[in-house]
Amino acid sequence: MQTTSYEQMHLAVATWRTTVAVSTAQYGSDCPVRGILDTLGDKWSMLVVLELSDGEVRFNQLRRRIPDISQKMLTQTLRGLQRNGMVGRTVHPTVPPSVDYWLTPVGRSLLEPFGHLIAWANSNRTAIVEARASFDTTAAA
Numbered sequence: 001m002q003t004t005s006y007e008q009m010h011l012a013v014a015t016w017r018t019t020v021a022v023s024t025a026q027y028g029s030d031c032p033v034r035g036i037l038d039t040l041g042d043k044w045s046m047l048v049v050l051e052l053s054d055g056e057v058r059f060n061q062l063r064r065r066i067p068d069i070s071q072k073m074l075t076q077t078l079r080g081l082q083r084n085g086m087v088g089r090t091v092h093p094t095v096p097p098s099v100d101y102w103l104t105p106v107g108r109s110l111l112e113p114f115g116h117l118i119a120w121a122n123s124n125r126t127a128i129v130e131a132r133a134s135f136d137t138t139a140a141a
Contacts, residue, residue, distance in 0.1 A: 087107055
């Protein structure tokens with residue numbers, strides 16, 4: 001019997017729950033799964049990963065592609081992704097120095113689950129906008 005995509009996702013969530021329970025009991029607040037999800041769930045990491053999905057990008061190009069991120073926040077986000085093995089970095093010995101960033105194999109492996117999340121967001125956008133409007137109307141009353 002072949003499992004469906006939903007069954008595979010359900011199994012992954014069940015496995016994650018078991019892992020979190022074991023990790024939380026073993027590691028407390030230093031749970032490795034939570035730490036990775038914290039990194040990926042911040043405001044900028046997913047956007048940076050998606051912008052690097054086509055290959056190497058220079059720092060200033062990346063900054064232009066995400067215009068509302070500050071230089072400091074882009075640097076912090078890239079360092080966090082690099083620390084977690086998701087992004088690689090090359091400094092070219094030029095004046096001024098130029099720096100290229102790219103996705104490592106671990107970073108590229110995020111593109112498929114991010115693709116599912118993007119598809120889900122696109123499919124549910126209207127329902128979410130309607131739910132927000134309904135909530136805001138009720139909360140204001």
